[in-house]
């Protein structure tokens with residue numbers, strides 16, 4: 124029986140060194156794309172996929188992330204007094220169901236695998252999604268919803284994948300592939316950041332996963348991998364052969380907002396999708412080409 128997917132883990136304990144000095148006192152996931160912080164895009168995407176319970180794996184200096192989903196009583200009262208209806212309405216996506224967001228602390232950033240393991244009490248015996256908020260996907264159907272629909276078809280573990288230029292395989296988790304119907308691909312192996320010459324394919328994992336709780340047992344070994352970090356990819360690789368494992372070629376365009384060019388591209392792409400901004404953005408872009 125395929126268990127319903129209700130839980131999501133959002134690891135936000137990284138140091139965000141590529142965005143210093145912006146991330147000196149503020150979490151990378153609070154950086155806005157247009158007018159919404161990355162973390163809110165991720166939470167809204169998860170809600171659209173039926174997620175009811177969220178666990179943020181946080182570290183030092185991340186309190187704004189939690190506050191963002193709280194009721195801002197004084198602000199909201201002031202906006203009501205001043206009849207600022209639009210501003211008030213803009214806050215709706217940042218409200219959360221009482222009790223639906225929990226946090227755990229990753230005291231030391233030992234890697235993504237370690238961050239997920241820190242959420243083990245929250246995960247318990249349930250399947251769970253992982254969203255890395257710095258991967259932003261522009262799509263008709265939210266990416267995690269596409270993944271959840273595929274999960275209800277196949278059961279087991281499933282990750283969102285996209286083709287990357289071969290010279291970039293050393294930036295991502297890369298799949299070794301079995302049967303492939305053009306949409307769903309069977310995963311027969313996983314390698315973290317292989318050199319292009321060693322990469323088993325150019326299909327890379329993006330920051331959207333649905334995993335079975337058994338991955339926690341593998342992560343608990345705390346084996347260090349690439350970059351001397353506890354890698355989620357290595358923990359997932361151990362599930363292959365034990366449980367179904369698929370990659371889904373999702374529909375949509377991914378922006379890696381953890382790096383500057385991806386982040387700047389996301390600003391433009393998301394602004395061009397906004398009816399209130401698109402014409403003005405198109406007009407000023409002409410001045411830069």
Ligand code: UTP
Pocket residue numbers: 134135136137138139140141142151180229231232233234235237238255256257381
């Ligand atoms: P990144 O590789 O983007 O690392 O992590 P980072 O620290 O956030 O950013 P840079 O490379 O220093 O600029 C991918 C995801 O894993 C989380 C990050 O918060 C991000 O969502 N992460 C990474 C943790 O939560 N803990 C870790 O120990 C490492």
